[in-house]
Amino acid sequence: MGAVVDDGSRFxxxxxxxxxxxxxxxxxxxxxxxxxxxxxxxxxxxxxARGERIPLTLADFDRAKGTVTLVVQAVGKTTRQMQQHCHxxxxxxxxxGPLGVPSAIGSxxxxxxxxxxxxxxxxxxxxxxxxxxxAYVIGVVGFRSRSLMFWEERFRACCNELIVCTDDGSAGxxxxxxxxIRHALERHADVDEVVAIGPPVMMRACAEATRPRGIxxxxxxxxxxxxxxxxxxxCRVKIGGEVRFACVDGPDFDAHRVDFDDLMARLRRHAVAExxxxxxxxxxxxxxxxxxxxxxxxxxLPDPFEEVRGG
Amino acid sequence: xxRKKTIRTIPQARTPMREQPGAExxxxxxxxxxxxxxxxxxxxxxxxxxxxxxxxxRGCPVGIDIPAFIARIGAKDYRGAYDVIxxxxxxxxxxxRVCPQETQCEAVCTVGESLEPVxxxxxxxxxxxxxxxxxxxxxxRVAPNGFRIGIVGSGPAGMACAADMAxxxxxxxxxxxxxxxxxxxxxxxxxxxxxxxxxxxxxxxLRRLGVRFECNTLVGRLFTIPQMIDEMGFHAVFxxxxxxxxxxLGIPGDSLNGVLSANELLTRCNLMRAKDFPEYDTPMPLGRxxxxxxxxxxxxxxxxxxxxxxxxxxxxxxxxxxxxxPARAEEVHxxxxxxxxxxxxxxPVAILDxxxxxxxxxxxxxxxxGEPDDSGRRRPAAVEGSEFDFEADLIVYAIGTNANPIIGQxxxxxxxxxxxxxxxxxxxxxxxxVFAGGDIVTGAATVIEAMGAGRKAARSMKAWxxxxxxxxxxxxxxxxxxxxxARERNFARxxxx
Ligand SMILES: Cc1cc2nc3c(=O)[nH]c(=O)nc-3n(C[C@H](O)[C@H](O)[C@H](O)COP(=O)(O)OP(=O)(O)OC[C@H]3O[C@@H](n4cnc5c(N)ncnc54)[C@H](O)[C@@H]3O)c2cc1C
Ligand SMILES: Cc1cc2nc3c(=O)[nH]c(=O)nc-3n(C[C@H](O)[C@H](O)[C@H](O)COP(=O)(O)OP(=O)(O)OC[C@H]3O[C@@H](n4cnc5c(N)ncnc54)[C@H](O)[C@@H]3O)c2cc1C
Ligand code: SF4
Ligand code: FES
Numbered sequence: 001m002g003a004v005v006d007d008g009s010r011f012x013x014x015x016x017x018x019x020x021x022x023x024x025x026x027x028x029x030x031x032x033x034x035x036x037x038x039x040x041x042x043x044x045x046x047x048x049a050r051g052e053r054i055p056l057t058l059a060d061f062d063r064a065k066g067t068v069t070l071v072v073q074a075v076g077k078t079t080r081q082m083q084q085h086c087h088x089x090x091x092x093x094x095x096x097g098p099l100g101v102p103s104a105i106g107s108x109x110x111x112x113x114x115x116x117x118x119x120x121x122x123x124x125x126x127x128x129x130x131x132x133x134x135a136y137v138i139g140v141v142g143f144r145s146r147s148l149m150f151w152e153e154r155f156r157a158c159c160n161e162l163i164v165c166t167d168d169g170s171a172g173x174x175x176x177x178x179x180x181i182r183h184a185l186e187r188h189a190d191v192d193e194v195v196a197i198g199p200p201v202m203m204r205a206c207a208e209a210t211r212p213r214g215i216x217x218x219x220x221x222x223x224x225x226x227x228x229x230x231x232x233x234x235c236r237v238k239i240g241g242e243v244r245f246a247c248v249d250g251p252d253f254d255a256h257r258v259d260f261d262d263l264m265a266r267l268r269r270h271a272v273a274e275x276x277x278x279x280x281x282x283x284x285x286x287x288x289x290x291x292x293x294x295x296x297x298x299x300x301l302p303d304p305f306e307e308v309r310g311g
Numbered sequence: 312x313x314r315k316k317t318i319r320t321i322p323q324a325r326t327p328m329r330e331q332p333g334a335e336x337x338x339x340x341x342x343x344x345x346x347x348x349x350x351x352x353x354x355x356x357x358x359x360x361x362x363x364x365x366x367x368x369r370g371c372p373v374g375i376d377i378p379a380f381i382a383r384i385g386a387k388d389y390r391g392a393y394d395v396i397x398x399x400x401x402x403x404x405x406x407x408r409v410c411p412q413e414t415q416c417e418a419v420c421t422v423g424e425s426l427e428p429v430x431x432x433x434x435x436x437x438x439x440x441x442x443x444x445x446x447x448x449x450x451x452r453v454a455p456n457g458f459r460i461g462i463v464g465s466g467p468a469g470m471a472c473a474a475d476m477a478x479x480x481x482x483x484x485x486x487x488x489x490x491x492x493x494x495x496x497x498x499x500x501x502x503x504x505x506x507x508x509x510x511x512x513x514x515x516x517l518r519r520l521g522v523r524f525e526c527n528t529l530v531g532r533l534f535t536i537p538q539m540i541d542e543m544g545f546h547a548v549f550x551x552x553x554x555x556x557x558x559x560l561g562i563p564g565d566s567l568n569g570v571l572s573a574n575e576l577l578t579r580c581n582l583m584r585a586k587d588f589p590e591y592d593t594p595m596p597l598g599r600x601x602x603x604x605x606x607x608x609x610x611x612x613x614x615x616x617x618x619x620x621x622x623x624x625x626x627x628x629x630x631x632x633x634x635x636x637p638a639r640a641e642e643v644h645x646x647x648x649x650x651x652x653x654x655x656x657x658x659p660v661a662i663l664d665x666x667x668x669x670x671x672x673x674x675x676x677x678x679x680x681g682e683p684d685d686s687g688r689r690r691p692a693a694v695e696g697s698e699f700d701f702e703a704d705l706i707v708y709a710i711g712t713n714a715n716p717i718i719g720q721x722x723x724x725x726x727x728x729x730x731x732x733x734x735x736x737x738x739x740x741x742x743x744x745v746f747a748g749g750d751i752v753t754g755a756a757t758v759i760e761a762m763g764a765g766r767k768a769a770r771s772m773k774a775w776x777x778x779x780x781x782x783x784x785x786x787x788x789x790x791x792x793x794x795x796x797a798r799e800r801n802f803a804r805x806x807x808x
Contacts, residue, residue: 032533032534033533036532036533036534041532050584050590050591050592052583052592052593052594053583053593078592080744093490094490094526094527095527096488096489096527096528096529096533097529097532097533098532098533099529099532101720132616225580226575226579226583226593227488227489227498227578227701228529229488229489229715229717230528230555230556230715230716230717231553231554231555231556231574231578231712231715232557232575232578233556233557233559233571233572233574233575233708234571234575236559237564243559243565243566244563248556248716248717248720249716250716262566265567265568265668266566266568268568268668301316
């Protein structure tokens with residue numbers, strides 16, 4: 001293809017930071033999106049013209065600079081490819097957003113904001129917005145170990161309290177984010193909302209931690225998506241027994257009503273194909289650019305005059 | 312002057328269109344129908360009686376002057392034929408391929424009363440292909456008038472509205488959520504029915520008219536419809552955002568892996584090129600035995616895509632009978648030729664789990680047709696005790712779509728109770744200067760109806776802006792809408808800007 005180009009803007013990477021071997025930050029110029037973005041929203045990225053559309057949460061947005069920030073964990077083909085190719089000055093092929101319904105901010109007086117794994121960065125704009133709305137914010141962030149930690153200062157600056165949890169105890173308390181939640185709830189009987197973002201197992205554990213006390217708990221679901229605009233139905237999730245579409249009805253949902261078994265089963269959908277793509281990519285990843293596709297013969301348009309011209 | 316033609320003197324049999332043979336084409340994505348050669352087109356054009364009462368024009372949703380363009384083909388004036396079509400239809404190469412002519416113009420063709428009707432669609436495609444090959448473009452030069460028009464969605468409705476407004480001298484920008492324009496033409500209808508090159512060429516024609524395309528733009532979320540009017544300086548907006556989320560059956564097993572919508576399957580395959588995985592990164596669920604539920608155009612496309620991706624068996628499961636099947640007749644015929652197995656009067660009851668989160672098969676019940684329902688079609692009812700199971704590892708839902716909620720969520724536009732945008736007869740919405748048409752107003756319909764809606768909205772828009780419009784229909788309000796004198800309001804705005 002390639003005949004059709006977009007007359008619109010390009011999406012330039014203006015800064016990058018590597019937090020660890022698997023986690024990196026990309027700051028991308030998109031003034032209009034920076035202006036429109038609200039906490040809880042996400043984008044869909046296409047790294048290159050042959051790439052997959054992958055959803056990533058807006059980890060930050062700077063209206064003055066006109067940029068949006070993504071924090072990505074390299075877990076599979078696309079995210080690893082981006083890790084290798086997205087340097088300052090390069091461009092993403094596609095970036096659409098902000099997508100999804102913004103998080104409801106402003107009603108809670110005391111909030112626990114929980115982020116684990118790839119959910120640490122996405123919880124940041126929520127914590128900041130809750131604080132800005134006047135709430136007392138307790139941050140709980142979880143990492144496997146100290147070496148994977150990032151943004152501690154940013155969280156300290158926007159949270160009234162911050163509880164860091166590491167699996168091995170190398171920083172903060174030893175344990176999972178659910179241990180952090182327990183700590184927070186022991187000290188504060190008046191928490192009126194918990195927001196948790198992370199892998200589905202973690203979000204389910206958080207839901208179970210707050211369910212006995214009936215504390216309102218919101219999770220941001222991450223099913224497989226294609227368009228992100230409410231057309232394909234790939235992102236369907238079950239909430240209280242009903243089908244909802246995470247890209248247009250969410251991604252935030254009431255944690256106590258989410259069917260996590262269903263979500264986790266559906267996330268395993270393309271496991272085999274994803275592994276194949278990642279392996280194939282690994283074999284060629286020492287090359288500078290992703291391999292070119294086999295030269296694609298454009299389908300010749302039928303030309304009814306060919307015979308007349310003797311062609 | 313040629314002698315007067317009669318039903319006895321014209322070529323009796325309809326000129327067949329060359330096709331790739333069924334077994335071969337069912338394994339590749341090249342276009343199935345090859346189009347007419349000049350000789351074939353001339354022969355078919357000769358079958359038209361040029362009836363004075365022109366029933367076919369009334370059968371066409373946009374009223375193309377069919378006998379006139381066929382007459383030009385007959386006179387070997389192909390450019391003239393194109394100009395006749397382009398007066399009403401901007402996308403003949405597309406419509407010639409995808410319109411359900413057998414229920415429209417061809418259904419009422421006089422020749423069809425005793426022989427097979429004139430192959431109007433194939434002739435239209437011939438002219439469209441000729442125009443693309445020769446680079447013809449019907450673009451009268453009009454002085455720019457200073458009006459800025461925003462179009463939301465680049466499907467056929469948006470494209471048609473964009474073309475008309477650009478021809479009227481407006482500065483037109485089309486916003487598209489996906490990374491490529493075209494709407495369903497791009498992401499839904501597969502290459503073997505409508506090659507991407509045809510869409511690219513038609514989009515390019517719009518560019519030559521001065522239309523700008525901005526992809527990667529989800530209107531409603533990046534900016535709202537009210538913002539377009541109040542802050543971004545658009546004098547009028549057209550919304551053609553098409554279909555929304557797919558309907559599901561709500562039967563046990565709905566959420567198993569291995570159950571997906573035709574929209575997802577087709578988007579992965581056509582837009583994201585999962586058919587070329589792993590050269591392209593998007594994966595595709597592959598089925599050995601695929602059951603597609605539904606029998607519309609979407610279902611036919613899904614089935615034929617699955618065959619091409621290597622499925623051994625593809626079943627079509629439809630609760631009504633063949634007579635009620637809503638797909639284009641040619642597509643059903645093609646699907647059959649490629650080996651799809653049709654199960655009419657069959658409805659799914661449950662999707663069976665393989666114990667590992669995937670699909671093992673489907674439980675169905677036989678149906679019988681009862682009394683006609685609201686749509687005039689006979690209502691199917693389950694035959695008691697007729698349940699049976701069959702093996703399948705991929706289930707595709709192609710049973711319709713619902714309204715997309717985004718524009719509704721992010722503006723105060725009035726929606727109907729199913730969530731579609733409410734408009735008046737001229738396609739004006741409840742917000743001044745904002746018009747809407749296509750699937751987002753009517754629910755799932757056809758390419759030509761969407762295009763017709765885009766053009767109708769363009770007429771209303773011109774009237775609202777106070778532009779003179781040669782294509783305006785008698786009886787339509789000219790200068791005022793909502794009690795506001797449009798010319799006043801908008802020229803004032805331009806002067807301010
Ligand atoms: C609304 C939303 C917001 C997200 N925000 C972020 C974010 O801010 N940062 C970030 O790093 N990731 C985020 N994700 C997850 C991210 O989209 C996936 O990690 C990415 O699609 C993986 O692509 P890949 O090709 O690199 O890996 P693949 O090869 O496609 O998959 C590799 C592994 O990742 C898992 N995976 C695939 N898709 C998802 C998914 N949608 N969610 C979770 N795991 C998945 C697979 O099960 C597999 O084990 C978000 C997902 C959603 C739906
Ligand atoms: C698989 C399939 C096969 C079909 N086959 C036929 C056929 O053979 N013949 C026929 O006549 N009809 C067919 N149809 C129906 C026909 O394609 C549709 O009726 C027609 O495309 C509707 O046109 P539209 O312009 O209203 O919307 P669409 O074609 O749906 O285009 C809407 C566009 O708007 C974009 N969009 C949506 N929301 C936003 C937003 N908020 N901001 C920016 N952009 C947005 C979408 O991404 C999309 O590109 C088929 C449909 C399908 C799904
Ligand atoms: S009705 Fe048929 S024969 Fe008559 S003018 Fe139309 S296409 Fe020709
Ligand atoms: S991602 Fe396609 S409907 Fe949500």
